[in-house]
Amino acid sequence: MTKQKGITASKDNDFSEWYTQVIQKxxxxxxxxxxGCYILKPRAYAIWExxxxxxxxxxxxxxxxxxxxxxxxxxxxxxxxxxxxKGFSPExxxxxxxxxxxxxxxxxxxxxxxxxxxxAYAKWIRSHNDLPLKLNQWCNVVRWEFKxxxxxxxxxxxxxxxxxxxxxxxxxAEIEVYDILSVYKRIFxxxxxxxxxxxTKSVKEKFAGADxxxxxxxxxxxxxxxxxxxxxxxxxxxxxxxxxxxxDKDSNKQYAWQNSWGITxxxxxxxxxxxxxxxxxxxPPRVAPTQIVIVPIVFEDSKxxxxxxxxxxxxxxxxxxxxxxxxxxxxxxxKFNEWEMKGIPIRIEIGPKDVSKNQAVLVRRxxxxxxxxxxxxxxxxxxxxxxxxxxxxxNKAKKFMDSNIVEVENFKDFVKAIKDKKMVKAQWCNNxxxxxxxxxxxxxxxxxxxxxxxLKISGKCVCCDEKAKVVALFAKSY
Amino acid sequence: MTKQKGITASKDNDFSEWYTQVIQKxxxxxxxxxxGCYILKPRAYAIWExxxxxxxxxxxxxxxxxxxxxxxxxxxxxxxxxxxxKGFSPExxxxxxxxxxxxxxxxxxxxxxxxxxxxAYAKWIRSHNDLPLKLNQWCNVVRWEFKxxxxxxxxxxxxxxxxxxxxxxxxxAEIEVYDILSVYKRIFxxxxxxxxxxxTKSVKEKFAGADxxxxxxxxxxxxxxxxxxxxxxxxxxxxxxxxxxxxDKDSNKQYAWQNSWGITxxxxxxxxxxxxxxxxxxxPPRVAPTQIVIVPIVFEDSKxxxxxxxxxxxxxxxxxxxxxxxxxxxxxxxKFNEWEMKGIPIRIEIGPKDVSKNQAVLVRRxxxxxxxxxxxxxxxxxxxxxxxxxxxxxNKAKKFMDSNIVEVENFKDFVKAIKDKKMVKAQWCNNxxxxxxxxxxxxxxxxxxxxxxxLKISGKCVCCDEKAKVVALFAKSY
Numbered sequence: 001m002t003k004q005k006g007i008t009a010s011k012d013n014d015f016s017e018w019y020t021q022v023i024q025k026x027x028x029x030x031x032x033x034x035x036g037c038y039i040l041k042p043r044a045y046a047i048w049e050x051x052x053x054x055x056x057x058x059x060x061x062x063x064x065x066x067x068x069x070x071x072x073x074x075x076x077x078x079x080x081x082x083x084x085x086k087g088f089s090p091e092x093x094x095x096x097x098x099x100x101x102x103x104x105x106x107x108x109x110x111x112x113x114x115x116x117x118x119x120a121y122a123k124w125i126r127s128h129n130d131l132p133l134k135l136n137q138w139c140n141v142v143r144w145e146f147k148x149x150x151x152x153x154x155x156x157x158x159x160x161x162x163x164x165x166x167x168x169x170x171x172x173a174e175i176e177v178y179d180i181l182s183v184y185k186r187i188f189x190x191x192x193x194x195x196x197x198x199x200t201k202s203v204k205e206k207f208a209g210a211d212x213x214x215x216x217x218x219x220x221x222x223x224x225x226x227x228x229x230x231x232x233x234x235x236x237x238x239x240x241x242x243x244x245x246x247x248d249k250d251s252n253k254q255y256a257w258q259n260s261w262g263i264t265x266x267x268x269x270x271x272x273x274x275x276x277x278x279x280x281x282x283x284p285p286r287v288a289p290t291q292i293v294i295v296p297i298v299f300e301d302s303k304x305x306x307x308x309x310x311x312x313x314x315x316x317x318x319x320x321x322x323x324x325x326x327x328x329x330x331x332x333x334x335k336f337n338e339w340e341m342k343g344i345p346i347r348i349e350i351g352p353k354d355v356s357k358n359q360a361v362l363v364r365r366x367x368x369x370x371x372x373x374x375x376x377x378x379x380x381x382x383x384x385x386x387x388x389x390x391x392x393x394x395n396k397a398k399k400f401m402d403s404n405i406v407e408v409e410n411f412k413d414f415v416k417a418i419k420d421k422k423m424v425k426a427q428w429c430n431n432x433x434x435x436x437x438x439x440x441x442x443x444x445x446x447x448x449x450x451x452x453x454x455l456k457i458s459g460k461c462v463c464c465d466e467k468a469k470v471v472a473l474f475a476k477s478y
Numbered sequence: 479m480t481k482q483k484g485i486t487a488s489k490d491n492d493f494s495e496w497y498t499q500v501i502q503k504x505x506x507x508x509x510x511x512x513x514g515c516y517i518l519k520p521r522a523y524a525i526w527e528x529x530x531x532x533x534x535x536x537x538x539x540x541x542x543x544x545x546x547x548x549x550x551x552x553x554x555x556x557x558x559x560x561x562x563x564k565g566f567s568p569e570x571x572x573x574x575x576x577x578x579x580x581x582x583x584x585x586x587x588x589x590x591x592x593x594x595x596x597x598a599y600a601k602w603i604r605s606h607n608d609l610p611l612k613l614n615q616w617c618n619v620v621r622w623e624f625k626x627x628x629x630x631x632x633x634x635x636x637x638x639x640x641x642x643x644x645x646x647x648x649x650x651a652e653i654e655v656y657d658i659l660s661v662y663k664r665i666f667x668x669x670x671x672x673x674x675x676x677x678t679k680s681v682k683e684k685f686a687g688a689d690x691x692x693x694x695x696x697x698x699x700x701x702x703x704x705x706x707x708x709x710x711x712x713x714x715x716x717x718x719x720x721x722x723x724x725x726d727k728d729s730n731k732q733y734a735w736q737n738s739w740g741i742t743x744x745x746x747x748x749x750x751x752x753x754x755x756x757x758x759x760x761x762p763p764r765v766a767p768t769q770i771v772i773v774p775i776v777f778e779d780s781k782x783x784x785x786x787x788x789x790x791x792x793x794x795x796x797x798x799x800x801x802x803x804x805x806x807x808x809x810x811x812x813k814f815n816e817w818e819m820k821g822i823p824i825r826i827e828i829g830p831k832d833v834s835k836n837q838a839v840l841v842r843r844x845x846x847x848x849x850x851x852x853x854x855x856x857x858x859x860x861x862x863x864x865x866x867x868x869x870x871x872x873n874k875a876k877k878f879m880d881s882n883i884v885e886v887e888n889f890k891d892f893v894k895a896i897k898d899k900k901m902v903k904a905q906w907c908n909n910x911x912x913x914x915x916x917x918x919x920x921x922x923x924x925x926x927x928x929x930x931x932x933l934k935i936s937g938k939c940v941c942c943d944e945k946a947k948v949v950a951l952f953a954k955s956y
Contacts, residue, residue, distance in 0.1 A: 030598050033552050034585065039598055042543035042613065049544065065520035066527065071587075071618055071635050072571070074511050090577040093550070095587060097572040098622035107512065109549075109573060109587070120508050120517055129807065135520065140549055140618065144576035157549050329607065 006337060007280050015222040019150075019273060026281035026342045028272070029151045036149035036156035040265065043342065044152075046289035047268050048159060052138065054191055055161060055263070058183045064134040064163060069116050071139075072107035077115045081241040084114060087208020091143045093156075109142040114209065114234075114260060117164050118242040125256060127247050128168050136163040152269025153226070153478050160264035166244065166256045170235070173257040177233045180261045181214045184229035187263065192271040193284040193393035194218055195401050196228050197473065199449030204432045207260075211235030217448040217473065219401045220273045223421030225448050225475035228270060231261035274397050275366075281343030282365055284393050285386040290323045292382060293344045297332045297351030309355050309375065313348060316379040320386070340365060345389050346382060366392055405473075407455070414438075414462050414474075418445045423475040425451075427468035429461035438463055438474065448473040484815060485758050493700040497628075497751060504759035504820045506750070507629045514627035514634035518743065521820065522630075524767035525746050526637060530616065532669060533639060533741070536661045542612040542641060547594050549617075550585035555593045559719040562592060565686020569621045571634075587620040592687065592712075592738060595642050596720040603644060603734060605725045611644040630747025631704070631956050638742035644722065644734045648713070651735040655711045658739045659692045662707035665741065670749040671762040671871035672696055673879050674706050675951065677927030682910045685738075689713030695926040695951065697879045698751045701899030703926050703953035706748060709739035752875050753844075759821030760843055762871050763864035768801045770860060771822045775810045775829030787833050787853065791826060794857040798864070818843060823867050824860060844870055883951075885933075892916075892940050892952075896923045901953040905946035907939035916941055916952065926951040 007025060009017040023029040023044075030039035040048065059066070072095060079085050093109040096102060110116065117135070125133060142157045149155055163180065167173040181198055188194040196216035206213035210232040219225045238244070239255040248254050275282040285291050294313055296306045307326060314322050323344075325335050332349070339347055343365060350360040360378060362371045366389045373381050406417040407425045417424045419442075428434070430450070439446050455471045462468075485503060487495040501507040506522035518526070537544070550573060557563050571587040574580060588594065595613070603611060620635045627633055641658065645651040659676055666672040674694035684691035688710040697703045716722070717733040726732050753760040763769050772791060774784045785804060792800050801822075803813050810827070817825055821843060828838040838856060840849045844867045851859050884895040885903045895902045897920075906912070908928070917924050933949045940946075 030601070032548055032594065032598070033555065034548060034550060037548035037550060039548065040546040042545045045545050046543075048546075065524075067520045067523050068518040068526075068637065070510055070512060070515035070517065071620065072512060072515060077511065092577060093573045093585075094575040095571045096574045099568040099570060107571075116510065120510070123508070142549065159546065 006341065007278055010278055011221060011276070018278070019222075022272060022276050022280055023151055023269075026276075028268075028281070031151075034156075036145070036154075038151045038155055040159075043289060044265075044268060047271075047283075047287045048265060050287045050289075051187060051191065051263070051267065052161075054187060055183070059136055059163075062134070062179075064136050064165070066137060067135045068137055068139065069113050069120070071110055073110055073113075073116045075106045075108060077119055078108050080115055081209050081238055083237070084209035088112065088143070091145050093142045093144050110139075111141055111143045112260075112262075113137065113139075113141075113162055114164065114238060115242075118238050118244060118258075121164075121166055121256075122242045122244045125166060125244055125246050128249055131166060131168045131246060131256065132172065133166040134163070135165070136161055150269070150478070152272070153266050155265075158265045160262045162260060162262045165259045166239075167258070168246065168248065168254070168256065170257045173259050174233055177212075177214055177231045177259050177261070180259075181216065181229075181231040184216050184231065184261075184263055188216060188218070188228050188267065188270075189394065191284065191286050192267065192274075193286075193390055193397060194228070194271055194274050195394065195398040197449065197451050198453075199451040199473065201230070201449050202430065202432070202435055202447040202472065204435045205447060205449075207232045209234060209237050210260075211237065215449050217477075218270060218274070219404050219423045219475065220270065220478075221400065222273060223476070225423050225473070225477040226266075226270055227448070227477070228267060229261075229263035232259060234258040234260060274400075275393050276343065279337075280341030282393070283343035283345060285345045285390050288343065288345050289321060290342075290344050291321045291386055292317060292346045292348060293323045293325055293339045294348045294350070295325050295332055295335045295339070297349060298326075299352060302352035302355070305355050306350060306352055309350055309360075313350070313360060313375060313378055316375075317382055320383065336363075346385055348378070348382075364389060366396075408462060409459070411462055415442060418442045418474065418476065421476070423448070423473055425455070425471060425473055426462035427457060427459055428470055428472045429464055429466040430469045430472070431461075431464070431466065434461060434463045434466075443476065445474055445476045448475055448477060484819065485756055488756055489699060489754070496756070497700075500750060500754050500758055501629055501747075504754075506746075506759070509629075512634075514623070514632075516629045516633055518637075521767060522743075522746060525749075525761075525765045526743060528669065528765045528767075529665060529741070529745065530639075532665060533661065537614055537641075540612070540657075542614050542643070544615060545613045546615055546617065547591050547598070549588055551588055551591075551594045553584045553586060555597055556586050558593055559687050559716055561715070562687035566590065566621070569623050571620045571622050588617075589619055589621045590738075590740075591615065591617075591619075591640055592642065592716060593720075596716050596722060596736075599642075599644055599734075600720045600722045603722055603724050606646050606727055609644060609646045609724060609734065610650065612641070613643070614639055614641040628747070628956070630750070631744050633743075636743050638740045640738060640740045643737045644717075645736070646724065646726065646732070646734065648735045651711055651737050655690075655692055655709045655737050655739070658737075659694065659707075659709040662694050662709065662739075662741055665745065666694060666696070666706050666748075667872065669762065669764050670745065670752075671764075671868055671875060672706070672749055672752050673872065673876040675927065675929050676931075677929040677951065679708070679927050680908065680910070680913055680925040680950065682913045683925060683927075685710045687712060687715050688738075689715065693927050696748060696752070697882050697901045697953065698748065698956075699878065700751060701954070703901055703951070703955040704744075704748055705926070705955070706745060707739075707741035710737060712736040712738060752878075753871050754821065757815075758819030760871070761821035761823060763823045763868050766821065766823050767799060768820075768822050769799045769864055770795060770824045770826060771801045771803055771817045772826045772828070773803050773810055773813045773817070775827060776804075777830060780830035780833070783833050784828060784830055787828055787838075791828070791838060791853060791856055794853075795860055798861065814841075823864055826856070826860075842867060844874075886940060887937070889940055893920060896920045896952065896954065899954070901926070901951055903933070903949060903951055904940035905935060905937055906948050906950045907942055907944040908947045908950070909939075909942070909944065912939060912941045912944075921954065923952055923954045926953055926955060
C-alpha cells in the first residue's frame, strides 16, 4: 500500500506552499516544462464545465450567441486601438515562423479578441437593424506575463469566456455592463460560495481601451484581495478605431457603443483559496464533480452484505453525483484522507455494524461533523446537507471577508491597515496621481474598485488634501 | 428593403463557388485577413455544440474524462517521437518571442497534443492500478498547411476533440480504437445524416507515430472523397519515446499501450457539402440550431389575430427549437428565401385565411413539399416531419455514395473510374510502393481506407502483379 501523502504545510503559516500542495494533491493541476503553463486535470476542468453550463444558460436568456474567432491576430489589427495595444503588447506571444518559413507578418496569439472580432463587426454592421450584436466565445488566451505565475490565478495561458456586444445607444450598453456583472456575482456567490463586492475600477486600473470597467472583487485568506471578473463599457473607442458604424432610423451614420466582459479559470483558484483547509481541498457542492463518496468498510465475511447496501444507497442518490470507492487495495482510513484531500462535500461510511442497524455515517467535509442516519432517510437528508454545506461555506467566507474590511479616515491608519493585510475602505479623490502615490508608498497596494454601494462621502481624500469624491477599496492584491 | 442575395452558383456546375457562397450566405463562416483562418459564426458554432453534447455523453458512458493541456509545446518535447515530428514539423506555427523578448526555446502552437500529454502521462502512471488512463480535450489546434485552404475542410486553425488513452494491454487498446470509431460513425450517420465507410488506413496514410489508423470516409457531390474522423492505435511507439511504463501485477516493468482519436470542425463542412442545394444550406434536424421557423403573413387589419396564432403554435412546439420571424421590414417572400438559404428544416407559414380555417402550411426544406395541417395537429406532425427529413437526408446521401462506388478488376478500369470522379473499390497488394505509383499516375488519387467489411479477396493487385491482400477504397480526396 502506498503511504498517504497528506498536506504538510499550513494555510495560516505558509499559504503559498499550502496552496501549491492542495492543487496538486487534490488532483487539480499538473506543472509543465513551460513556466506559467499548467495542465487542468479532470477534477479542475469539471469545475470549469459547471461554470460554462451555468453561464451558457444565462447567455441564452439574453439572446447572446456563442461563436469562435481565430487564435492568431495579425500585428496590424492588434495595433489599431492605441490604449489597447499599449496595455497588451508587452505580454504578447508572437508567432513568427511556420515550419522553416518566416511569416510575412507576425501573428499575435490572442491575449484577448477585441481587435480580431471588431474587424469583422465592422463588416457585419450596416444599419440599426443589425443591432444589438451580441456574441460570446469560450477559448484560450495567452498573456506572457513576467510576474510570478500562480496556477489558476496568474497563468500565461488561461481559459475564459469573452463577450463582445454592440449597441446603438450608450444607455443600452451601460445597462448590459451591470447586468453581466451581476451574473458574475452570482457565479461567485451561488456556485463558488465566494462573496464578492461589485464596483467600478479606478481610471488607472480600468481595461486598456475601456471608458469604464466594473469588477467583482474579493479578499482571500492569504491576506490579499483579488479581482474575480470584469465587465467593460468600451464606449466608442473601438468603434472609432475599427470604423464600426451604422445608419440610424434617420439614415445618419453613427458610431456604435460597445462592451466586453470576461471570467476566467482564475475564478477556480479563488474558490480553492477561500474554502480549502489543512486537510486539502474543500469544494462547494454546486461545483463538485463528485458530491458524495460512499466508502464501504468491509471484512471478508460481511463484504457482500455491505456492498449490496452501498449499491442501495447509491441508487437512492442517483439524482446527485455519487462515487463509490470499493477499491480493495486501500484501507478505509486511507480513503477517508484521500477524499478529504480531494474536497468531496459528503463522505458516507458504512460497515457491517451499520448494516445490521440499517444506518450509515454521513461526514461533512466543511465541518467534519458526523451524523448517523437511517438508510431510508439518506435520500432526504443528503441533499439538505449539501445545501447546508453550500450555505455554510458562503457564510463563513462572507464573515471572513467582512471582518477584514477596515474603514480608515486618515493616512496613518490607512498604512497600518494595509500593513496588517486588510482590505481598506477609504474616502478618496479618485485621482490617478494619488493612486500612484499610494501604490509606491504601500508596497504595491492598489485600488480594487469603487463599490456600487457607497458609504456617505464626506471630508478629504485619505491620501491628499483634495475633497473626497468616492469611497474606494484598497488592498495588496494578486 | 434590402435586395435578397441568393446563391448564384450551381452545385453541379461550379461546386467550389457554390460552397463558398453557401457557407457565407447561410451565416456560417466569415473570412479573415489571415489566409486559412475563419470565423465560426453562431450558426456554425451551434452545430459544433450539438456534436460536443452528443460526444460528451458517449465519453461519460466510457468513463473518459475531459481535461485541458497547454497550447504551447516546447520544441524538445515535440521532437521526441521521430515519425511524429516528421509528420508535423513542416506545418508547425512557432512562437519565438514574447513582447520584445526572444524566448530561450521555441514553442510550437499545438498541431496535436500527444507530446505534451504523454510527458505528463509518464509522471502519472506508475502501476497497473493507474490504468487505464482515459482523457479527452476539446481545443483548438494549428497546422500551417500550404495546400489550398477550404473553410471547415482544411483550415489552418480548427477545433476538435482529441482523446488520449493508455492501457495495460494491447487488446484493451485495440478494442477501444474500434469502439470510438463506431461513435464517430454514429455522429456522421445519426447527427449529420452522412453515411460513412469504416476501415483501416494504408501504411502510407496512417497517422505519424501510429501502429495503425482507422477512419470513417465518405464521398461528396464534388466528386471527391473525404476522411471524416480517425482513431489510432499508437502501440508502444510513444510509451517508449516518453517512457510511459507501469509495474504489472508481478511487479515487472512494462511499456503501456496507447490510443489517440479525434473529430474536428471539418465534419461540419462535410455535412454542408453533402446535403445543401442551389437554394443554400440544408441542415439535418438533429443538428439544426433552429429546427422550425414560423413566418406570419400579416396585413394591417388581421395582424393581431395571426400573431396570436403564431404564439399558440410556438407554444405547442416548445420542446423543439423554434424561431418566430415577425420582422416588419421584410416581406414573407424575402423571409422564405432567407430561411431556405439558412437551411431551417421546416418553415411554417400562416396568414389570415389560414387562421380562419384553423390551419397552417408546413414546408419541408429538403423536398420543398408543402403540407396544410390543422393547427391542433402541428404538435404531432412537426416532430414526425423532422424525423422524416433526417431519414430522407441520410437515405439520399447513402444512395448517392453507394451509386458512386465502382468495383474495378484491372488498371484500365481503375484509371477510368478515377477520371470519372468515382470512389473505386479494388483488390490491392497493400504495398506503399504500389500506392505511390497510383498517386503519381492518377493525379493525386490515394487510398481512403481498407473497409472493415471486406469483399472476397481474389486474384491480383489492381496495380501490380502481386497477389491481392485486401480490398481498398481509392479516390481523389480533400
